[in-house]
Amino acid sequence: MNASVAWLNAFVRGSHTAEQLRDLITAHTATVEEMIALRDDLAPIVIARVVEEALHPDSDHLHITKVDAGTGELLDVVCGAPNVTAGKMYPFAPTGTTMLDGKKIEKRKIRGQTSNGMLCSARELGLGEEHEGIMELDLDVAPGTPFLQVMPVGDSRLVVDVLPNRPDLLSHLGVAREVAALTGASLAFPDIGVSGIEIHQPKRFRRAGNAGGIVMHLEDSKLATRYMGVVIRGVKVGPSPTWLVDRLTAVGSRSINNIVDASNYVLHEIGQPTHAFDFNKIDPDPKMPEKTIVIRRAKDGETLTTLDGAKRILTADMTVIADSSNPIALAGVMGGADTEVDDHTTDLFVEVANFDTGRTRRTRRAAGLSTDASYRFERGVDVTLAPMALYRVTSLIIALAGGTVAEPPIDLYAGDVPRAPIVLRTSRVARVLGVALEASRIAELLTGIGCVANVEAGDAAIHVIAPTWRQDITAEVDLIEEIARLHGYDALPGDIRPYRPGTTTDAPLWTTAARLRDTLSAAGLLEARPTPFVSGGEQHVRVLNPLAENEGYLRRTLLESLVRRAEYNLTHMQGNIRLYEIGAAFERGEDGLPTETTRVAALIMGDREPTHFTNSKPAQMDAWDAKSLAERIAHVAASGAELRPGNGNDDLLWEIVVDGQVRGHVSRVTLDAPVWASPAFGIELELGTMFNGDLAAPGQHAHGAAVEMPKRPVTKYRPLPAMPASEFDLALLVPGGVNAADVEGTIRRAAGELLERLVAFDVYDGAGVEAGHRSVAWRLTLRHPERTLRDKEIEGRRSKILSVLQTELNVRQRTS
Amino acid sequence: MTIDEFRTRVESHKAEASQHILGALDANALEEQRTHVWSRTVQQSFSKALGELPADDRREAGRLFNELKVHVEAVLESRRAEIASLQHALDKPKLDLTMPARARWRGGKHPVTLVIDEIVAIFRELGFTVALGPESESEWYNFSALNFPADHPAMDMHDTFYLGEGALLRTHTSPVQIRTLQSSPPPIRILAPGTVFRRDPFDASHAPAFAQVEGLAVDEGISFVDLKATLTLFAQKFFGKTRTRFRPSYFPFTEPSAEMDVECRLCGGRGCSACKGTGWMEILGSGMVHPSVLEAAGIDSERYTGWAFGMGPGRIAMLRYGLPDIRLLYDSDIRFLEQVAE
Numbered sequence A: 001m002n003a004s005v006a007w008l009n010a011f012v013r014g015s016h017t018a019e020q021l022r023d024l025i026t027a028h029t030a031t032v033e034e035m036i037a038l039r040d041d042l043a044p045i046v047i048a049r050v051v052e053e054a055l056h057p058d059s060d061h062l063h064i065t066k067v068d069a070g071t072g073e074l075l076d077v078v079c080g081a082p083n084v085t086a087g088k089m090y091p092f093a094p095t096g097t098t099m100l101d102g103k104k105i106e107k108r109k110i111r112g113q114t115s116n117g118m119l120c121s122a123r124e125l126g127l128g129e130e131h132e133g134i135m136e137l138d139l140d141v142a143p144g145t146p147f148l149q150v151m152p153v154g155d156s157r158l159v160v161d162v163l164p165n166r167p168d169l170l171s172h173l174g175v176a177r178e179v180a181a182l183t184g185a186s187l188a189f190p191d192i193g194v195s196g197i198e199i200h201q202p203k204r205f206r207r208a209g210n211a212g213g214i215v216m217h218l219e220d221s222k223l224a225t226r227y228m229g230v231v232i233r234g235v236k237v238g239p240s241p242t243w244l245v246d247r248l249t250a251v252g253s254r255s256i257n258n259i260v261d262a263s264n265y266v267l268h269e270i271g272q273p274t275h276a277f278d279f280n281k282i283d284p285d286p287k288m289p290e291k292t293i294v295i296r297r298a299k300d301g302e303t304l305t306t307l308d309g310a311k312r313i314l315t316a317d318m319t320v321i322a323d324s325s326n327p328i329a330l331a332g333v334m335g336g337a338d339t340e341v342d343d344h345t346t347d348l349f350v351e352v353a354n355f356d357t358g359r360t361r362r363t364r365r366a367a368g369l370s371t372d373a374s375y376r377f378e379r380g381v382d383v384t385l386a387p388m389a390l391y392r393v394t395s396l397i398i399a400l401a402g403g404t405v406a407e408p409p410i411d412l413y414a415g416d417v418p419r420a421p422i423v424l425r426t427s428r429v430a431r432v433l434g435v436a437l438e439a440s441r442i443a444e445l446l447t448g449i450g451c452v453a454n455v456e457a458g459d460a461a462i463h464v465i466a467p468t469w470r471q472d473i474t475a476e477v478d479l480i481e482e483i484a485r486l487h488g489y490d491a492l493p494g495d496i497r498p499y500r501p502g503t504t505t506d507a508p509l510w511t512t513a514a515r516l517r518d519t520l521s522a523a524g525l526l527e528a529r530p531t532p533f534v535s536g537g538e539q540h541v542r543v544l545n546p547l548a549e550n551e552g553y554l555r556r557t558l559l560e561s562l563v564r565r566a567e568y569n570l571t572h573m574q575g576n577i578r579l580y581e582i583g584a585a586f587e588r589g590e591d592g593l594p595t596e597t598t599r600v601a602a603l604i605m606g607d608r609e610p611t612h613f614t615n616s617k618p619a620q621m622d623a624w625d626a627k628s629l630a631e632r633i634a635h636v637a638a639s640g641a642e643l644r645p646g647n648g649n650d651d652l653l654w655e656i657v658v659d660g661q662v663r664g665h666v667s668r669v670t671l672d673a674p675v676w677a678s679p680a681f682g683i684e685l686e687l688g689t690m691f692n693g694d695l696a697a698p699g700q701h702a703h704g705a706a707v708e709m710p711k712r713p714v715t716k717y718r719p720l721p722a723m724p725a726s727e728f729d730l731a732l733l734v735p736g737g738v739n740a741a742d743v744e745g746t747i748r749r750a751a752g753e754l755l756e757r758l759v760a761f762d763v764y765d766g767a768g769v770e771a772g773h774r775s776v777a778w779r780l781t782l783r784h785p786e787r788t789l790r791d792k793e794i795e796g797r798r799s800k801i802l803s804v805l806q807t808e809l810n811v812r813q814r815t816s
Numbered sequence B: 001m002t003i004d005e006f007r008t009r010v011e012s013h014k015a016e017a018s019q020h021i022l023g024a025l026d027a028n029a030l031e032e033q034r035t036h037v038w039s040r041t042v043q044q045s046f047s048k049a050l051g052e053l054p055a056d057d058r059r060e061a062g063r064l065f066n067e068l069k070v071h072v073e074a075v076l077e078s079r080r081a082e083i084a085s086l087q088h089a090l091d092k093p094k095l096d097l098t099m100p101a102r103a104r105w106r107g108g109k110h111p112v113t114l115v116i117d118e119i120v121a122i123f124r125e126l127g128f129t130v131a132l133g134p135e136s137e138s139e140w141y142n143f144s145a146l147n148f149p150a151d152h153p154a155m156d157m158h159d160t161f162y163l164g165e166g167a168l169l170r171t172h173t174s175p176v177q178i179r180t181l182q183s184s185p186p187p188i189r190i191l192a193p194g195t196v197f198r199r200d201p202f203d204a205s206h207a208p209a210f211a212q213v214e215g216l217a218v219d220e221g222i223s224f225v226d227l228k229a230t231l232t233l234f235a236q237k238f239f240g241k242t243r244t245r246f247r248p249s250y251f252p253f254t255e256p257s258a259e260m261d262v263e264c265r266l267c268g269g270r271g272c273s274a275c276k277g278t279g280w281m282e283i284l285g286s287g288m289v290h291p292s293v294l295e296a297a298g299i300d301s302e303r304y305t306g307w308a309f310g311m312g313p314g315r316i317a318m319l320r321y322g323l324p325d326i327r328l329l330y331d332s333d334i335r336f337l338e339q340v341a342e
């Protein structure tokens, strides 16, 4: 909503500055997002003092002056004004200023004398017609002070962010009402030169009435709560006067002609859209002596060319104004081109209606056309505004364009619906706001915005009837909000008061995620936060209204996103990629809701570490790096998880198995990579399911339900060894088909409790190793908790291990 | 002097000389020691003693003296070599300590996560814990339970991605309010960070998915004063000393509703183009929980009151790191993340 400061001041008979209004409205009503000085062209103009003045030697009317414009030096300025006087202050345009007429002030010579700028007249500044002399200013300010700072000339526009609950603020009347309530000023319509113009009292009917040559029919009150119309004959279409053009310019609206401008003026003044049809372009009704106007549902397939020139095919969802044959306007949205007022128009039919909010919304949507009118009807226009708007627009048209109203206006309306009083408890106000306000203070605040407030004896409650323009106020809490904002949020205390801590603990998934982020970041990985949209297929959850077809689905795995991110980096020549994400993935669910899981994933490729002078060709990351990362992730997020080797014939390297269930995997990742890129590896692990079903029926809670808190496994302390350990190595010849895990398991069983550590530290399958075998070297650390192991004992274990390996796995000690 | 006495003297000098020579740490000290233990005077004193021995013993004494001479000179020579090699080692070029450290890949958390963590840490001091909710939601949790009127312009503020059959991608973290109220009795103090979705095409300042942090406090006796006090304290802990202001606003699920501004981070409140000359920057939306919201979750709205807020850590991250384009937060460009991730 664009509000003119001058217009608002005219409503409250005030002289508030733009800043004052901006701060007041923002603090109490709605945020003023922007403040635009409409005479910004005057920004370069400064106040200057003429220090010396003498007649120009070569001219009979020019003066040469020395001017102090606050620049630190006196400027030579040639001035033609008869009234230029040494010691006086004048507006001054320094060189470089572009004047309103487009003339640029430059340093130049006038009859041999240099002039650095211009002392200005009112007309040169666009501030009036006065041009006989320059504008003498009776000011006590330092030379160089910006003109606009001390001379508040020109209107300012306030851009007010009106939220959907406050359609009453979509007019100057609405905003001025707030200003009046907040400043205690009285509110009155601005004088627009219509006093003395009398118009008949409207005649009220339910469904139909004759407005003087035109019969109006409201087909269904669901379409419009109210429909008023009047016929004005004998107007003369022409340009609007300056004051009206200025008002419309101030709110960002273009002047068209006096009829359309009058209608726009009323829309911005009181928020009621009106529309003037060219009476003579409305088709006569062949069956009737008068013309007919019907407010009805559109028929599917009917067409209408609107004022913007677009030919629109209508649907039954839309409401139209029609003559006896065709639609002539899209109700609440835009008039039709066929009945447009033009220079030859003499007779008007003026409509002032209150169209249904929901239907206007659907009409606007179906037509894809939002206008000042539809914007207001959709949000709700006060139904009681119509008679005032009709009077205002009719009298303004008559004042600007002449014409007469022969017959009383018609008002199709079922009548005002009285509003039910709301009981407002002063105790509740205190509970919600945290401060006790006197009942009289509350009543005063509410009366200020148009409520009727009756304080009960004893002050416990106030019976409040909200004004018609505040349909958003329907309950006690709505009134409490009004009290809070009118009293002022800033006026409420802001001291910390005692509180009880919450009863819930951190969501376990949050704790796990935080620990994973620490671990993965410390491991050199960078966290990504991509969107979950992917180009998917049959198995993906489909987004019904995606932004783009290649982002039409929700990912099933995080790696789908990370692969895209890796590709993005590769296109930017970044090949050392270490990315991780903790986020949501989606599977198609049984009913409408997808099955949502929270996951962790990582993607690694490229050099294991950055190049260094000790390592000028770092090795590339391989499957073992991926396995290491997977183990670290599992250690944090899935204690007891097992990495089970995949079957080796596809990209799957390991499955991450938790409690017997496959929860994740480590895989080779295929991506769209340039030839120089290294192999990529991905790790993904499901952390848990994110429940998205109903916890309880609407209006119910499930507080009794037992919440199972997952236990985080804790590693218990084992006493540190006090006895020395013994170490020995076994070089084993392992036949194909026997894997390291088998060997390890067998060694552990055979070695028994004394085995403290077991590491495979070398693998070799080159020359000297029997075909089909590999040589794996293991280092065993044995320790007895209470005494030193004897050589004989160690030798005994060693023999036993070797013999068990031989019998169970056909693994022998390597001899050569 | 007898030959035995001469022998003893030779042996003792042999030992003494070795000790002195080996004790020398550099060439100067060695020369000093040489003049001390093998000077002409020392040698002459042995020749003189030799000359005074009986003739029969002189041959044996001569051998002993020669042996001493060979020994001392050998020790001197070997020590000289040792010192020289030591000196060589010392003269070698030193380790160039300006060479770079062994490099490791730099990892880190996403800037948006860093902001969320900081917000969480501040509210944790004030008795809040973290709650999470699903990103895929039902219309009831996302809209109806939060008092959104059906077919109302309020819905225009939430351009929604629909998944069909009443399912959608949540447009805000506020459904976590309902889920928390339904599952836990008051007192409730929770923070709900998470991703939310609006059908805004990607441009420099909009993204179709972005982070939000929701806060909710519900108990007996909670008032607007608690809202104002807690959020003001938060702002001062998060941004440092700053003025705050509260403006009326509208959210269907809170009433009264308020937006909180802090002094513009760019101009310090003087007014600049980023804050459209107001000197203020909007940080969060908040309000007293609407009674209908409490009732929708089965909570007695006469007994309990509460306040809630929502804020966008992405916007704060953009301000903090001076990001010109929101897409930097989504591209996962390694070069960007290496700059800002911690």
Ligand SMILES: [Zn+2]
Pocket (backbone or CB within 6 Å): B264, B265, B266, B267, B268, B269, B270, B271, B272, B273, B274, B275, B276, B277, B279, B280
């Ligand atoms: Zn600023």
